[in-house]
Amino acid sequence: MNTLNADLHCHSVVSDGTLTPEALAERAKSQGVTLWSLTDHDEIGGQARAAAAAAACGMDYLTGVEISVTFLHQTVHIVGLGFDADNSALMAGLQRTRGGRAQRAQEMADDLARVGIKGTFDGALKYVGNPNLISRTHFARYLVEAGVCKDTYEVFRKYLTEGKPGFIEHRWANLKDAVQWITQAGGMAVIAHPARYKFSANEELALFTEFKGHGGLGVEVVTGSHSAAEAATYAASALEFELAASRGSDFHSPGESRTELGALPDLPGQLTPVWELLADRIQHAPKVN
Numbered sequence: 001m002n003t004l005n006a007d008l009h010c011h012s013v014v015s016d017g018t019l020t021p022e023a024l025a026e027r028a029k030s031q032g033v034t035l036w037s038l039t040d041h042d043e044i045g046g047q048a049r050a051a052a053a054a055a056a057c058g059m060d061y062l063t064g065v066e067i068s069v070t071f072l073h074q075t076v077h078i079v080g081l082g083f084d085a086d087n088s089a090l091m092a093g094l095q096r097t098r099g100g101r102a103q104r105a106q107e108m109a110d111d112l113a114r115v116g117i118k119g120t121f122d123g124a125l126k127y128v129g130n131p132n133l134i135s136r137t138h139f140a141r142y143l144v145e146a147g148v149c150k151d152t153y154e155v156f157r158k159y160l161t162e163g164k165p166g167f168i169e170h171r172w173a174n175l176k177d178a179v180q181w182i183t184q185a186g187g188m189a190v191i192a193h194p195a196r197y198k199f200s201a202n203e204e205l206a207l208f209t210e211f212k213g214h215g216g217l218g219v220e221v222v223t224g225s226h227s228a229a230e231a232a233t234y235a236a237s238a239l240e241f242e243l244a245a246s247r248g249s250d251f252h253s254p255g256e257s258r259t260e261l262g263a264l265p266d267l268p269g270q271l272t273p274v275w276e277l278l279a280d281r282i283q284h285a286p287k288v289n
């Protein structure tokens with residue numbers, strides 16, 4: 001008996017998770033994951049460690065990344081799977097995408113100070129595992145520590161999001177560039193957690209149509225960010241747009257994440273799983289006797 005438990009979306013200390021790639025691999029394995037991918041935000045510096053850790057604990061591995069894109073004035077996340085992690089155009093593109101984060105973080109801290117919350121830049125820095133990747137999540141952790149909010153969910157309801165203190169509009173990568181960096185590195189581009197965006201029906205149609213036009217091939221259907229109803233909605237979209245379907249927890253931290261690694265419903269049966277199209281990109285764990 002060997003049911004595939006794929007978890008193709010999570011974060012380590014290389015971006016805004018709290019576990020190392022090695023600790024995540026062990027946790028995924030102990031939760032029954034058999035095919036895993038580490039998808040840090042805008043950064044593939046953890047890939048070699050993740051692949052080695054997956055092999056050491058007997059899990060198949062796909063390289064992964066989650067790229068921040070600006071599309072119609074919103075931030076959209078594009079997951080890349082199964083690319084060549086040494087590809088220089090991908091690495092250069094990601095480096096450019098990360099570039100504005102320090103300046104943005106300073107402006108976020110200034111905006112929080114404006115409403116009386118001081119010291120958040122240094123506070124957030126304490127939580128940063130990778131100096132090139134200071135993110136809203138690190139600010140959220142500090143705002144909890146400082147007693148401003150009881151948990152990070154409350155932070156994202158009251159701060160750091162559009163129209164709230166600490167939100168700074170930012171220009172990320174272009175959709176076309178992100179899809180092409182991934183695809184030209186031999187990987188598959190996947191629209192992450194589509195239910196999270198606040199697009200009108202027409203805007204969402206534009207996202208799916210342009211994504212496909214640039215060579216995108218997949219969409220997350222079952223994710224820690226979707227309700228069962230949302231998964232059903234995007235299962236229908238996957239069929240309508242002839243996209244392969246992905247599955248991933250978006251796990252960040254044992255204390256914060258509501259969805260555990262690998263603890264997700266199966267993909268609806270009529271969909272084509274992304275791992276079928278990526279079969280020759282999977283790094284297989286050595287067989288143990």
Ligand code: AMP
Nearest residue numbers: 016041068134135136137156157161252
């Ligand atoms: P950044 O890349 O700096 O904009 O940070 C985005 C990260 O904030 C996401 O990847 C999530 O980890 C975290 N986050 C958690 N809840 C929310 C939310 N409601 N809205 C936006 N980001 C959130």
Ligand code: MN
Nearest residue numbers: 011016041137
């Ligand atoms: Mn995140």
Ligand code: MN
Nearest residue numbers: 066077192193
């Ligand atoms: Mn995301």
Ligand code: MN
Nearest residue numbers: 009011066250
């Ligand atoms: Mn994510």
